Amino acid sequence: MPHYASTLDELQRYAPEIVEPDDFDQFWRDTLAETVARPVLVDVRPESTDLRLLDSWDVTFAGFGGDPVRAWYTRPAGVADPLPTVVEYAGYGRGRGLPHERLTWPVAGYAHLLMDNRGQAGQYGAGDTADPHGAPGGPSPVTWGILDPRDYHYRRLITDAVRAVEAVRALPGVDGDRVTVVGNSQGGGIALAVAGLVDDLSAVLTTAPFLCDMQRAVALSEPAPYGEIARYLAVHREAEDAVWRTLSYVDGVSFARRATAPAHFGIGLRDTVCPPRTGFAAYNQYGAAAQLPVPPAREMHVYPFNGHEGGEAVHVRRQLRWLDSVLHPAHAFAH
Numbered sequence: 001m002p003h004y005a006s007t008l009d010e011l012q013r014y015a016p017e018i019v020e021p022d023d024f025d026q027f028w029r030d031t032l033a034e035t036v037a038r039p040v041l042v043d044v045r046p047e048s049t050d051l052r053l054l055d056s057w058d059v060t061f062a063g064f065g066g067d068p069v070r071a072w073y074t075r076p077a078g079v080a081d082p083l084p085t086v087v088e089y090a091g092y093g094r095g096r097g098l099p100h101e102r103l104t105w106p107v108a109g110y111a112h113l114l115m116d117n118r119g120q121a122g123q124y125g126a127g128d129t130a131d132p133h134g135a136p137g138g139p140s141p142v143t144w145g146i147l148d149p150r151d152y153h154y155r156r157l158i159t160d161a162v163r164a165v166e167a168v169r170a171l172p173g174v175d176g177d178r179v180t181v182v183g184n185s186q187g188g189g190i191a192l193a194v195a196g197l198v199d200d201l202s203a204v205l206t207t208a209p210f211l212c213d214m215q216r217a218v219a220l221s222e223p224a225p226y227g228e229i230a231r232y233l234a235v236h237r238e239a240e241d242a243v244w245r246t247l248s249y250v251d252g253v254s255f256a257r258r259a260t261a262p263a264h265f266g267i268g269l270r271d272t273v274c275p276p277r278t279g280f281a282a283y284n285q286y287g288a289a290a291q292l293p294v295p296p297a298r299e300m301h302v303y304p305f306n307g308h309e310g311g312e313a314v315h316v317r318r319q320l321r322w323l324d325s326v327l328h329p330a331h332a333f334a335h
Helices: 008-012 024-033 153-169 186-197 214-220 226-235 237-247 252-258 276-284 312-327 329-334
Strands: 041-047 054-062 068-076 083-089 111-115 174-184 203-207 263-268 298-303
Touching (some): 024 153, 186 203, 214 226, 214 237, 214 276, 252 276, 263 312, 276 298
Parallel strands (some): 263 298
Antiparallel strands (some): 054 068, 068 111
């Protein structure tokens, strides 16, 4: 067992007390309230993909500050009925790419919205959404505006992600009562944030989530993105208190505690990018502060010999079957 993973028994009991700012909830209420006055959909136009079994649209919606955020909306061709819908968030340094790059959910029969990451594309994947807000901080997305929570890049990205749910509910052919959020790595951390901010989701699926138990993650993980925070602090030694304060407003554990939707997690125990204990910190406290009569259902799949790649296709199959059982309980009973 790698030294950063601890034993599975220890991970299953790991529930650190995350330092939350007193105004955490007010901060996010105020942030999201700033978007309410703006119509969410800016532009929707058909996109030719040469995929005969799917239809795609190039969507632009108004994200943080009214900034235009791009997304792909894809669904099975020729299906007129409103469909359960998956909103997907991409990993760190990735953009939305091309509409035929991520087909699992529409091929499975869902409507699917893939949100672009503002300002991040180019390192691992293409995108075309800018992040026009500059503020003091480091050179990489995880350090943009890191000295003040109001300036921080992830305040904007999480707001975009909440607006993506609003946008998809305004699109044709969407069953607005059955919307699920999905993501891996950064996308998984964003999905947890949305789950903590939107209280009427059908489900959340998160794999190897980034942004969880942030101080511990920075201490444990050398690669990017957490390593980029450590390298920033290695130069800006006087900024540590400000950095931890900013990160406390976007910690996935705090969002997970407030979540109400059923949740499906996946973690590789040899993950050096998003250390396993940080994802377990979110899982073990998921729904703890939601004030529900019955805690939300949650399920964890562990891959002992895998790293940040997790269970890959095996895990995706588990996600498909689990989500179908949540949305269509009779199917699960029949199986």
